[in-house]
Amino acid sequence: MDRNFKQQLMAYMAGNFTCRETAELITDYLEGSLTLTQRLRFQMHMGLCFACRNYLRQIKYTVATLRKLPSEPVPAQVREELMKRFRNWKQEQSSQASSSDS
């Protein structure tokens, strides 16, 4: 009886969020921008729903995968060109400084 009541209570509280609503709140949850009540309901739903737990994990793994994407390679000639421009800039700077000194 007692256990049944507890289950019903949990189902009622979690029932405030459907899977769909929970899935749409995942980024807000990960960003820490849910209100206290929303967070409790979110966590309650997560505690009861394996599918949403899987979905949350999938989103986390997606983020982790994106974070590990190899960096965009910068062509060597772009780099060389930039270093050349840097040296020109430095020369201009020092010639400006010396002309303002004299």
Added chain:
Amino acid sequence: MSFCVWPWPPGLLFSLAVPTLQETIQLDETGLVQALQRGDEAVFSAVMDWYSGSLLRLAMAYVPSRAVAEEVVQETWMGVLEGIGRFEGRSSFKTWLFRILTNRAKTRGTRERRYEPFGLAGSDSEGDEGPSLEDSLFVAEGSGKGHWIDPPQGWEPDTPERALLSKECRMAIEEAINGLPDNQRQVITLRDVEGVSAEEVCNILTISETNQRVLLHRARTKVRRVLDPYVHGGKT
């Protein structure tokens, strides 16, 4: 100067070690800015190597071709040299750098007729409202309303490594990012690919926190969908 004789706690041994140039770039921003103002070539070269890949990736979210994006990156570094003397540290160096890039990229993008400012372009604001997941994924009526029809499966903990091992999957992820509306692409590139903080992203792209979250969520949802068959169907 340190007067510590006994290396305790053990971490102290490492903290006494001379930081590498790359650590300096990340940790000592004032020193970095001063070195650039002085015209320190080694520092410029290291900073450029550290950030150019990220800049290039973000530039590609604004302009139509890689060649133009490379030009934008060059222009950005020239902008850094022009402006470094006036840099006052009101924002972090990284935010400032990315702001220069976005400004130049927007100008170039408009000229190349691809980029239109936030909220104005039809394709940009397309799909920014309403749910990010289709109605067809969920039970429409009855007691199970709003629950998954086909519940998501578990992914293995080594998903990121496995996914990126496969060239096909890596290409699919890149294509998924390239196919996103521009504003979603900019947000996910900065937040998830480059690991920039939410606050910095809002400053760089001059968008609200709420908008940042909405765009990020939609973008992540789409990339997850592309990734799913590769990691779940055992394709990798």
